Amino acid sequence: MKHRVFQFFLIFTGGVLLIAGIQRQEAFTVLTKAINICLECIGIG
Amino acid sequence: MLRKTVQIVTAVLTNSYYKGFLNGTIYKGKSKFFCVPGFNCYSCPGALGSCPIGAFQAVVNSAQYLISFYLLGFFLIVGTLLGRFVCGWLCPFGLFQEWIYKIPFKKIHLPHRYDFLKHSKYLFLLIFVFFIPAFISNDWGVGEPAFCKYICPAGTLESGIPLLYANESLRASAGALFNWKLAILLFVVVLSTKIYRFFCKYMCPLGAVYALFNKVSYYRIQVDRKICTECGNCINACKMDVIPYENPNSPECIRCGACKEACPAKALSMGFNIPIRKTNFKRF
Numbered sequence: 001m002k003h004r005v006f007q008f009f010l011i012f013t014g015g016v017l018l019i020a021g022i023q024r025q026e027a028f029t030v031l032t033k034a035i036n037i038c039l040e041c042i043g044i045g
Numbered sequence: 046m047l048r049k050t051v052q053i054v055t056a057v058l059t060n061s062y063y064k065g066f067l068n069g070t071i072y073k074g075k076s077k078f079f080c081v082p083g084f085n086c087y088s089c090p091g092a093l094g095s096c097p098i099g100a101f102q103a104v105v106n107s108a109q110y111l112i113s114f115y116l117l118g119f120f121l122i123v124g125t126l127l128g129r130f131v132c133g134w135l136c137p138f139g140l141f142q143e144w145i146y147k148i149p150f151k152k153i154h155l156p157h158r159y160d161f162l163k164h165s166k167y168l169f170l171l172i173f174v175f176f177i178p179a180f181i182s183n184d185w186g187v188g189e190p191a192f193c194k195y196i197c198p199a200g201t202l203e204s205g206i207p208l209l210y211a212n213e214s215l216r217a218s219a220g221a222l223f224n225w226k227l228a229i230l231l232f233v234v235v236l237s238t239k240i241y242r243f244f245c246k247y248m249c250p251l252g253a254v255y256a257l258f259n260k261v262s263y264y265r266i267q268v269d270r271k272i273c274t275e276c277g278n279c280i281n282a283c284k285m286d287v288i289p290y291e292n293p294n295s296p297e298c299i300r301c302g303a304c305k306e307a308c309p310a311k312a313l314s315m316g317f318n319i320p321i322r323k324t325n326f327k328r329f
Contacts, residue, residue: 006261007125010258010261018115018122031095034099035071035072035073035074037088038200040193040194041190041205042200042208043223043226044215044220
């Protein structure tokens with residue numbers, strides 16, 4: 001039972017953080033990075 | 046067979062922008078708001094989603110944020126639901142390493158006394174994915190995505206090589222850094238021919254994140270102690286060097302199911318609705 005409560009707590013916390021991140025516009029930062037060629041990733045920048 | 050099919054389908058579906066491979070460009074759609082669960086570079090010409098490790102660095106190395114709630118939330122949800130199931134079933138770079146391992150070179154199985162070396166992936170996570178991007182910045186407060194820039198062999202394989210092949214202007218810009226990343230990729234490929242999933246075991250920061258959740262994740266393995274004879278077949282079957290009947294939810298277990306298939310007594314079960322019981326761990 002303790003495990004199940006802990007699992008639920010982790011999922012709930014994850015959901016809260018995810019929504020907080022979206023409200024802080026972090027998802028736009030991710031999108032902006034992801035739709036432009038990442039020069040560091042390919043070994044140029 | 047089912048696992049291999051899921052791995053291939055996942056790799057193809059999440060990298061299905063085929064025009065990118067032909068034109069040397071990347072997908073620019075809004076699906077890149079979201080991260081894929083596995084290690085898949087967002088600059089791969091076919092990628093439809095974002096890499097969680099790249100995305101985490103992109104947020105923490107910006108001047109606005111010190112930590113990414115968006116990615117922490119993502120890791121908590123995916124990690125709690127699946128743990129390292131992602132590594133075994135949904136990661137394209139894991140699939141690539143499994144194919145490389147099929148090359149018939151002499152294999153190396155490091156003894157358990159060297160298991161501490163597997164902790165190195167946590168150092169890669171802390172140093173290259175968090176500390177350097179978050180705390181070492183230029184005059185504008187922007188840090189470097191150090192893991193992507195200096196280490197990530199998946200980026201070189203999935204993005205660097207196809208983009209430089211198809212895009213002449215990018216090819217002209219390649220220099221010492223690209224050669225360094227190519228050397229890292231070759232190092233990983235060579236060791237992956239001898240050690241099963243070398244990168245996953247010793248270097249992968251995403252595997253390190255999901256490993257933290259293996260003991261609490263919904264998807265888990267359970268040993269029926271009334272049936273288990275401790276014959277050791279599961280140990281021989283496990284290529285991740287886990288001792289399944291002692292520590293079925295080890296941080297190193299990628300849920301490939303080899304132990305379950307090898308068990309003659311059918312003492313191992315794997316899935317979402319597995320009852321949680323305390324396991325008497327003898328050693329880790």
